[in-house]
Amino acid sequence: MEIIKNYLDSMFANLPVNQEMIKLKEDLYNNMEDKYMELKADGHSENEAIGTVIANFGNIDELFAELGIGSQKKETVKARKVGQTEAETIIKDKRFWGKIIGIGVSLCIIAPGVLVLLSGLTNNVSFGNFNLIVGNDINSSGSDIGLLSLLSFFIVLAMGIGTIIVGGLTLEKYNFLQKEVLEVSTSAKNYIQQRKSNYQTRFTLHIVIGIMLCILSPMFLIIVASLGNPVTGGSTGAAVLLFMVALAVYLFVSAGTEMDTYKQLLQEEDYKPENKQENKIVSAVAAVIWPLTVIVYLVWSFTTGSWAISWIIWPVVGIAFGAFSAVVSIITKE
Amino acid sequence: MISSDIIRGYNDTMILSLLLKEPSYGYEISKDIKELTAGQYIMKETTLYSAFTRLEKNQYIESFYGTETNGKRRTYYKITDSGKTFYNEKCEEWKVTKEVMEKFIS
Numbered sequence: 001m002e003i004i005k006n007y008l009d010s011m012f013a014n015l016p017v018n019q020e021m022i023k024l025k026e027d028l029y030n031n032m033e034d035k036y037m038e039l040k041a042d043g044h045s046e047n048e049a050i051g052t053v054i055a056n057f058g059n060i061d062e063l064f065a066e067l068g069i070g071s072q073k074k075e076t077v078k079a080r081k082v083g084q085t086e087a088e089t090i091i092k093d094k095r096f097w098g099k100i101i102g103i104g105v106s107l108c109i110i111a112p113g114v115l116v117l118l119s120g121l122t123n124n125v126s127f128g129n130f131n132l133i134v135g136n137d138i139n140s141s142g143s144d145i146g147l148l149s150l151l152s153f154f155i156v157l158a159m160g161i162g163t164i165i166v167g168g169l170t171l172e173k174y175n176f177l178q179k180e181v182l183e184v185s186t187s188a189k190n191y192i193q194q195r196k197s198n199y200q201t202r203f204t205l206h207i208v209i210g211i212m213l214c215i216l217s218p219m220f221l222i223i224v225a226s227l228g229n230p231v232t233g234g235s236t237g238a239a240v241l242l243f244m245v246a247l248a249v250y251l252f253v254s255a256g257t258e259m260d261t262y263k264q265l266l267q268e269e270d271y272k273p274e275n276k277q278e279n280k281i282v283s284a285v286a287a288v289i290w291p292l293t294v295i296v297y298l299v300w301s302f303t304t305g306s307w308a309i310s311w312i313i314w315p316v317v318g319i320a321f322g323a324f325s326a327v328v329s330i331i332t333k334e
Numbered sequence: 335m336i337s338s339d340i341i342r343g344y345n346d347t348m349i350l351s352l353l354l355k356e357p358s359y360g361y362e363i364s365k366d367i368k369e370l371t372a373g374q375y376i377m378k379e380t381t382l383y384s385a386f387t388r389l390e391k392n393q394y395i396e397s398f399y400g401t402e403t404n405g406k407r408r409t410y411y412k413i414t415d416s417g418k419t420f421y422n423e424k425c426e427e428w429k430v431t432k433e434v435m436e437k438f439i440s
Binding site for chain 1: 360365380381383406
């Protein structure tokens, strides 16, 4: 009997140990044992019985193909192993730096808000065109505030961009989560699953609050504008709008990073091993498109001073990029 | 000895046919097949369990734990209503297959 047991053990050696496998192995073993006992009872020798039982076992690959684990052996060679301690560190780092990056992105959105607010207070409507402020208004104190507002804008923007870069570089070491096929240990998987389901409610709440902020933000613009001074009111309203959007974006980024970390570790949805190829294409395009958008946005806004409309580039590029990713995913799935 | 390539498409039908009579477990089914065919067809262990997996996934059979015999807890299988429908379809299919093939057998 020991031989049959060893034979079966060697067949299952490279496979994940889970409830389904244990049960399958036990069932197979019971059947083989029954067969062996009966052959022995029929008067066959021990060697004959074992030989027959093993000959009638068949090809294990047939069974694994049916269970959907046929390619398991090939993948384990290049899979990146992740244990529980590493998973805990990854989640901790990603959560922390996700929030930092969220703050960085928010600062970038707040920056024009600061500019709008400070310039608005000086009654300079054409805050975007700083030549006007600096050049034509030399005698009034407005020029100082104009400079001050411009300076604040760049300081906040630089802080934002700096924060994003630091956060991005720190998290770069975890890029393998999106690129490589992972082999997460069972205990780590259970841990991550637990964290993910604990987080689900908070995630939904953050996204809902973010969306509500986005929807309500133009309303504030209208309310503030209609209440106060038509000129300063307008810029205060615009600043409030930007602050609200910044808060919403912070919620999206921090919540999204945390949820994505769980999905990456569990290799769900976009992060399934078979989807990783498609992610590579999308992220390569994203690496070009978004910095380009920033440049276009800043050049357009500064040269023409049309801050009021230039933000439209973000939703337009965003939607176009979303459509592009969808097309890529359809093509690669085919 | 029958070729496993030929019979492959009908392993499921054999198992369903036996389960139509009563719920059963792995070894009993493979023994029944051997006895019914007078040893002309012996279903391999892995073939049997591939079929169980496939049939259960398609909800043609259901598994449950039977009572212990000889200190072993066995997984029993029983046929479902859609399993019965599937079995009848396969029987019809076989009749046609047989008719077609016989035209070529001398």
